[in-house]
Amino acid sequence: MKRFRLILIFVFLLAVVAYMGFGEGLIQAAKAAGQTAAPQQSQHAGKIDCASCHGKGSPEPDSTVENPRCLECHGPMEELAKRSEPADFPDRNPHKSHLGDIACTVCHHEHSPSAVYCLDCHRNFKMKIPGGKED
Amino acid sequence: MKEKEKVGSDGKRQATNQLNRRSFLKATAALGAVAGSGFALNMATPGSAEAAKRPLPKKWDETVEVLVIGSGFAGCSAAAQATSNGAKNVVVLEKMPTYGGNSIINGGVYASWDDKFHYREKLNLGNDSVNLHAEDTLKGGDYFSIPALVKVMAEGATDALNWMIDEGGAVIRPTVVRAGGHSAYRTHAAGIGKVYVDALKRIAEKNGAKFRLGTEVKWIWRADADPKSPVLGVEVKQGRKISNIKIQKGLILASGGFSRDIKMRGDHYPYLSGSDWNCTNHKGATGEMIRYAQAIGADTLQMNFIQLYPYADPETGILDTPALYPFNGPGNGIVYVTKQGKRFISELARRDHVSFAQIALGPQGKPTYTIFSDEMIEKFGGTREETEAGIKKGRLVRADSIAELAKKIGIPSDALVDTINKHNQYLAAGKDPEFNKPITKAMTPMTKGPFYAVAQWPAVHHTMGGLRINEKAQVIDIFGEVIPKLYAAGEVTGGVHGTNRLGSNAIPDCVVFGRVAGGTVVKEKA
Numbered sequence A: 001m002k003r004f005r006l007i008l009i010f011v012f013l014l015a016v017v018a019y020m021g022f023g024e025g026l027i028q029a030a031k032a033a034g035q036t037a038a039p040q041q042s043q044h045a046g047k048i049d050c051a052s053c054h055g056k057g058s059p060e061p062d063s064t065v066e067n068p069r070c071l072e073c074h075g076p077m078e079e080l081a082k083r084s085e086p087a088d089f090p091d092r093n094p095h096k097s098h099l100g101d102i103a104c105t106v107c108h109h110e111h112s113p114s115a116v117y118c119l120d121c122h123r124n125f126k127m128k129i130p131g132g133k134e135d
Numbered sequence B: 001m002k003e004k005e006k007v008g009s010d011g012k013r014q015a016t017n018q019l020n021r022r023s024f025l026k027a028t029a030a031l032g033a034v035a036g037s038g039f040a041l042n043m044a045t046p047g048s049a050e051a052a053k054r055p056l057p058k059k060w061d062e063t064v065e066v067l068v069i070g071s072g073f074a075g076c077s078a079a080a081q082a083t084s085n086g087a088k089n090v091v092v093l094e095k096m097p098t099y100g101g102n103s104i105i106n107g108g109v110y111a112s113w114d115d116k117f118h119y120r121e122k123l124n125l126g127n128d129s130v131n132l133h134a135e136d137t138l139k140g141g142d143y144f145s146i147p148a149l150v151k152v153m154a155e156g157a158t159d160a161l162n163w164m165i166d167e168g169g170a171v172i173r174p175t176v177v178r179a180g181g182h183s184a185y186r187t188h189a190a191g192i193g194k195v196y197v198d199a200l201k202r203i204a205e206k207n208g209a210k211f212r213l214g215t216e217v218k219w220i221w222r223a224d225a226d227p228k229s230p231v232l233g234v235e236v237k238q239g240r241k242i243s244n245i246k247i248q249k250g251l252i253l254a255s256g257g258f259s260r261d262i263k264m265r266g267d268h269y270p271y272l273s274g275s276d277w278n279c280t281n282h283k284g285a286t287g288e289m290i291r292y293a294q295a296i297g298a299d300t301l302q303m304n305f306i307q308l309y310p311y312a313d314p315e316t317g318i319l320d321t322p323a324l325y326p327f328n329g330p331g332n333g334i335v336y337v338t339k340q341g342k343r344f345i346s347e348l349a350r351r352d353h354v355s356f357a358q359i360a361l362g363p364q365g366k367p368t369y370t371i372f373s374d375e376m377i378e379k380f381g382g383t384r385e386e387t388e389a390g391i392k393k394g395r396l397v398r399a400d401s402i403a404e405l406a407k408k409i410g411i412p413s414d415a416l417v418d419t420i421n422k423h424n425q426y427l428a429a430g431k432d433p434e435f436n437k438p439i440t441k442a443m444t445p446m447t448k449g450p451f452y453a454v455a456q457w458p459a460v461h462h463t464m465g466g467l468r469i470n471e472k473a474q475v476i477d478i479f480g481e482v483i484p485k486l487y488a489a490g491e492v493t494g495g496v497h498g499t500n501r502l503g504s505n506a507i508p509d510c511v512v513f514g515r516v517a518g519g520t521v522v523k524e525k526a
């Protein structure tokens, strides 16, 4: 009986996930199950918690995280950019490009695979991102 | 298809894209019956009876004085001008996660008969005028352009350029080049379009305009097609959240062209259907705003005039700096050759003519090459830094002699040497008996190395057609009336460039009409 109920809850959660889309669905599912966390898919998992990025309370659906928050731990920007400067083509730098100041979350995703936005246009650049699909 | 999903365009609503007058009238008549009961004009959803019943939002989530859709040249200059003219509450919506659309990746060449430094005059590059710029534009578009709109662009180009320099801090290079289709040295260079986007955004933000990224417009609200019936607002989507924004003074569509909208492209120009064509544009260059505007009665024109850029990177379709040289260099004596080392067209020919001359060579003809010499680089607005970078990443090939250059790119040396020698003679004689290129004194013969080659091939680049506007950037409906409070500027509009946009005319088009829209909208009653 108890097991049946668990299965039901599980199916319900799956449906919620499917319906709401990945990220938010996971948050909602986690909430429904009384958990505190939406699964983290990056190196952050097990190292930093929701509040480190989202602050107190559970985040609103579709809420994002602004750059200064990331840079509290990963900044300053100049050093981050220095570290990611490729040796062969210094200007193919994800953190310093002709797109200017863009959101970290354009490329880095916490609850889904990350993707290098530059490759949308530069099909032949070889750039890899932590937590990417083929990572 | 994937691309469209990525930008979140609504495939279903886009399904019907051409209005016909009967369905329009039917829908309008149906609306008449329900007038006053809060139904929105809506004819784009399949099954028009139900379609006419998409209700207006019951409540607005937000009210904005002037709402601008798109954050490229046109949107930024509209926001900059509206705020400069006193609008207090101006919001720019951008669906992509980054700002600037095609404008921020643009090559930065800008056609204007003059500039505040009078570079053309100082460099002794001959005469030019507003009228000549307008005449070249009309001619280059086979006289399909609307002359009144061309006049607005040509007359406003210089002031708009100076405005971006003076108010926005844009920096232009001290060169003026003569580019394909232009009969004068009037193309100014900034290296990259971001220079102008940032200048315009700076003016707009200094005056209080707000930019919102990742926010896509999904619908335009208008109660009915009565000529007095204004646009009321828009539906927007941010993440999964849908909300409705009411406008007080006006809605300015600056949503760019549709080169990446494979369906719309193919619907109007079947030759360019399918996804095999390379494309120079950013992924957000899709036509949903044109469809939404059509759905509330807006007229379009010349949607089938779609331009190929002849000099894109043959592999990726990107229009990078090396791909700009073949366009900027003809006035300084660069030469285009086939894989056989032969010229195939006048280097001063229009983009469409060059593209189709390349395509006529057949798939085995891919790629063609531009040959130039070191002496020309700075004259056509390039820099050594750029050429070094181009060589490093394999886009440019360099050699000390023409024969060696030919070997490096794998074309017959004898043929290329012969072609360049002949071309040098044509320059000396002032006459090109092969392709009748108008020879000028600014063209440098290729006698002194090192020499360079860059590969090139056509890619879908610019959509000349779009929404019909008047000289005040007001959108016109299918019966010829102004749609109150609806404006459009930039590549989303049609009628300025005719069959073929002359290179470096898009920035002045976008910035000038953006300013016109922004300046006019503030005069509307809230």
Ligand SMILES: Cc1cc2nc3c(=O)[nH]c(=O)nc-3n(C[C@H](O)[C@H](O)[C@H](O)COP(=O)(O)OP(=O)(O)OC[C@H]3O[C@@H](n4cnc5c(N)ncnc54)[C@H](O)[C@@H]3O)c2cc1C
Pocket: B069, B070, B071, B072, B073, B074, B075, B093, B094, B095, B096, B099, B100, B101, B102, B103, B104, B105, B106, B107, B108, B109, B110, B111, B193, B215, B216, B217, B218, B254, B255, B256, B257, B280, B281, B282, B284, B285, B286, B288, B289, B319, B461, B462, B489, B490, B491, B492, B503, B504, B505, B506, B507, B508, B510
């Ligand atoms: C690679 C490249 C180089 C070029 N070089 C030159 C050049 O050197 N000189 C020249 O004169 N021309 C050039 N052009 C052409 C010129 O850049 C474009 O015509 C111009 O940028 C168009 O500006 P715009 O403001 O109309 O549109 P864009 O700059 O494309 O901006 C429109 C914006 O609207 C957004 N948008 C669209 N739909 C929606 C929606 N539903 N909701 C919210 N936002 C939406 C888009 O995401 C986009 O960011 C070039 C074009 C390309 C692609």
